[in-house]
Amino acid sequence: MLFQDLIFWALAAVAVVGALGVVLLRDVFRSALLLVLVFLTVAGLFFMLAAEFLGIVQVLIYAGAISILIIFAIMLTQNVQEGNLPNRLQFAAVLLPALLLTALAFVFIDTDWRLIADLPAIDGTAVEDVAFRDNTFTLSKLLLENYALAFAAAGVLLLASIIGALSLVRER
């Protein structure tokens, strides 16, 4: 348990510092690289949360594909080194997230969560040990049976966004 706590705090510290770097650094390219770091730490957190399929998807899609897209967009535009300027809304832009964070933290701590650990055991084993055993198998079953329509709609959405992006950047 102590080892897990250690890993969590290390990942959390890297994620928070990396996220601050993304929004505060002057150099847009370094921001993009720090964004990849944040995505990788969040993937690590997914593995800690018994979501190994989502962790792999996070590495493939976020740290792989989306960051490459962002780096391409940065390379195609100017002012990479001096590109990250603040606007005139600094005070409100600090106040609003701070208020939101306070409210969310209060709600998270104050709520009386109904935890999985408190559920009665199934056939003598705790629910936690049963539920997250075959993560990928159960996830695929859910996607292709219970949520088959949404799965197909996601494919249509991706196709539409590809066509939309192509028609946006096409030379006229």
Next chain:
Amino acid sequence: MDLEKFLILSAIIFAIGLYGVLARRNVIIVLMSLELMFTAVILAAVTMSRYVASREAVAQAGVAAESVMQTLLTGQVFALFIIVVAAAEIALGLGIVIAFYRSRETVDISQANLMER
């Protein structure tokens, strides 16, 4: 306490992303901050699916292991769909950024002010 620390971490990442969206002028940084916010929401969804028992899961507990598994993993399915939508959003967003850069020669979002006049 496990649940709360993951949730508060996701809230911190979300707040940092919100600050980036509100306070930065470079539209690529704004898109990257949006991605941070998406990641924070996915982290919250996965955390909920790992620790919090829904009403259905409580009702099914002790009856059938497989249906409890499926109910508890719904949060991860949700996170998967958020990832798909985020991928579509970033592709379209960067397409708009490139089109904007072609017409204005800048990525400063405060220059996108056609509706001000």
